[in-house]
Each structure stands twice: as structure tokens, then as C-alpha cells.
Amino acid sequence: MGFLRGIAAFCGGVAFVVATPRLWLRALVPASTALVLVVALAVAGVRASVAIAHRALGEGVGADVLGFALAGAAVVLAFVVGVSLAQPLSGWALDGIVRAQEARLAAAPEPRAAGGALSSLASAVLAIAVGIPAVALLTALGWAFPPAAVATVPLKVVVAGVLLAWDLLDYPLAARGMTVGRRVRWCARHFGAVVGFGIAAAFVFAVPGVGLLALPCGVAGAARLVAGTTGGPPSRAGG
Numbered sequence: 734m735g736f737l738r739g740i741a742a743f744c745g746g747v748a749f750v751v752a753t754p755r756l757w758l759r760a761l762v763p764a765s766t767a768l769v770l771v772v773a774l775a776v777a778g779v780r781a782s783v784a785i786a787h788r789a790l791g792e793g794v795g796a797d798v799l800g801f802a803l804a805g806a807a808v809v810l811a812f813v814v815g816v817s818l819a820q821p822l823s824g825w826a827l828d829g830i831v832r833a834q835e836a837r838l839a840a841a842p843e844p845r846a847a848g849g850a851l852s853s854l855a856s857a858v859l860a861i862a863v864g865i866p867a868v869a870l871l872t873a874l875g876w877a878f879p880p881a882a883v884a885t886v887p888l889k890v891v892v893a894g895v896l897l898a899w900d901l902l903d904y905p906l907a908a909r910g911m912t913v914g915r916r917v918r919w920c921a922r923h924f925g926a927v928v929g930f931g932i933a934a935a936f937v938f939a940v941p942g943v944g945l946l947a948l949p950c951g952v953a954g955a956a957r958l959v960a961g962t963t964g965g966p967p968s969r970a971g972g
Contacts, residue, residue, distance in 0.1 A: 739929025746954025760949035762826035763819050767945050770815035778807025827952045831904045834956040855913045856903050864896045894931030901951040905959040923962050
């Protein structure tokens, strides 16, 4: 039942954002921020690439080829950096969506505690420290023993879902003043729901171009999941 509750929470977040027009501008902030960053960085990168190529090789075909290659790399890098920065830069809008969802559920949390940004950074570092080795190990097992793919592929989907859920849950859990340790324990207690929520989100986020548009729905769904399991703001006591 926890697994299905997690799926239902994500679907509920999608329905809430779609059915709440006053949140649509906030919901567009991550994608709009990414678009502005990618375009600005790409334009600057292409101009710098052309200038570097001509400075290095002068005029001619060689300089054009080098400039084209550098420009392509600059565009890819601009996309990666722009998308990566869009989520943290859009935190104010995503937090607003979380607050609106929790207000709708009559489960408004305490204000975000001071130092929440550092806590979120620690949360991201933990996800990287655990997630990358887990995925690398499962990939290595699949290469070393191909029949193991029957198990390693579904496990990689679960790992990806849990990591995505952990990222989305950061917004409502941090707003409730939970430290990283308390977030880990919360996720362990509700692991089935976290897996269901994360896998549902992963299937949507895997659609090209949908990730940033689905991000507001994801944080709304995370707020629903947290409110449904805690019922209100937890005590700040403990770590």
C-alpha cells in the first residue's frame, strides 16, 4: 500500500498544479530560468569559441572547423550548466508551490529554518555519494555477468527513483526543519511510498524536455506525500 500511496502522491501533485491556475507562472519558472541560462551561456560560448579558434589558427578552413567543434561543445556545456542551475535558482518558486499544496491540505509547516540551504547542500552531497557508487556497481555487475541484467536493470530504476524522490522531498522536509539525518530516517520508515513516488516521477522525468516542466508537479506531490505521512509539522527536537 505504501508503494501505491507514493504513486498516488505524485499523481495528486500533477493534478494540483494543473488545476491551480494561480501557480502556473511559478510552475514555469524552472523551465524559463533554464531557457534563459542555456541561451545566454550558449551564445556567449559560441562567440568565445569562434574568437578562440580564429585567434589560434587565424583565418581559413582550419579555424572554421575548430570553431565549429568548440561551439558544439560550448552548446552542450551550456545546456548541462543551465539545466543544473535552474532548479536551485528556482527554489523560491518551488517552495511557494510546496506551501500552497500544504495550505490546501491544511498541513502548513513551520517556516524554513535558517541554514536550510546548507542542509539541502548536504542532502545533495549524500545523494551523490550513495547514488553514483550504487549505479556504478549495478552497471559493472551487468557488464561482468550479462544475465544479471534481469535484476540489475530494475534495481537501477529503483535507485534512480529513490534518488529523484530524495531530491523532490528535500523541499517539504527542509521546510519542516528536518536535518539530513531525520530525512534519512523518514525515508526509511516510508520506504515503499518513497520508491513508488520516485518511480512514478522517474517515468515522467525521463520524457525528453519534460523534466523541468514536471518539477513543480513533483514538489507538490512530495508535499502531499509528506503531509499524508506526518499530518503536520514535526517537532524540531532531535537530529
